[in-house]
Amino acid sequence: MRGPVPPKPYHHGDLRRAILDAGEAELSEKGVIGFSLRHVATRVGVSHTAPAHHFGDTAGLLDALAERGFLRLIDCMQARQDRTAEAPYEQLIATGQGYLDFALSNSAMFRLLFGSREPPKDGSDLQAAALGAFLHLAKAVGALRGCDPMQHPQERILVLACWTRxxxxxxxxxxxxxxxxxxxxxxxxxFRQMLEADVTPAGMAHP
Structure with missing residues (x-):
């Protein structure tokens, strides 16, 4: 008589990506505070040590998710630009609309990116992705103003103003x-009205 058949080992073509996908689902449902590495592993169907092997700990997985988020933010801004007139002003407005598209479609990810967690470590992939998102906006401002805003303090203020709005x-x-x-x-x-709203006092011209 044959004994019990041992369970087959779990196989996954791209375990790292599967963990990230499961982590994003966990984040969407429970937010950062309720985020659990063990629950992520359960979603994927692997042992609780599998995520740690790829990401180290919960903070490591959240950093990887945040990196994914910043890259998606860039994609959302670019997607709006791709279907907008090429005029620099229209391209700049499109980046703002794409920013809003990202936030409203990825609310949990948005909170992760700009929550109270520590800033990205210098030289990390997360820092590079965050900087890439900022520079994407800066490039749109630079195209409108005809200069590199990162080299001119007053123009950099305009980038920050567009971002904060x-x-x-x-x-x-x-x-x-x-x-x-x-x-x-x-x-x-x-969205456009809010991004374009002018608060210059009546009777005053723009500087």
Missing amino acids: AHGLADLILSGYIDLPDGEQERDAF
Whole structure:
């Protein structure tokens, strides 16, 4: 009589990617505070030590997810630019709209990227991805202003102003302080109005 058949070892073509995918699902459901490396392993169907082998610990996996998030943010900004007129001003507005697209479609990831976690370590892949997202916006500002804003303090301020406007709007929407209009076109029109809003006092010209 044959004895019990031992379980077959688990095989996965790309375990690292599978863990990242499961980690993103865990993050979307439970946020950073409820994030569990063990639960991620359960989602994939591997031992609890498997994620640690690839990412070290929970912080390591969250860093890898954040890197993925910054790269996706770049993709969202670029996607908007790709379907927008080539005029520099339109391209800059498109980066802001793409930023909002990312935040509203990836709310848990957005919170991970800009939450209270420690800044990326110098020389890390996460730092490179975060810098890449910032420089993507800076490039759009530079195309409009005709210079490299990273070499001119006043132009760098404009990059930061564009970033904070898009980011603040996204954060307020996700926090429930701003309701979006119904319909995709209406929403896009609202985004544009907010990104373009001028607070120059009446009767004063732009500097």
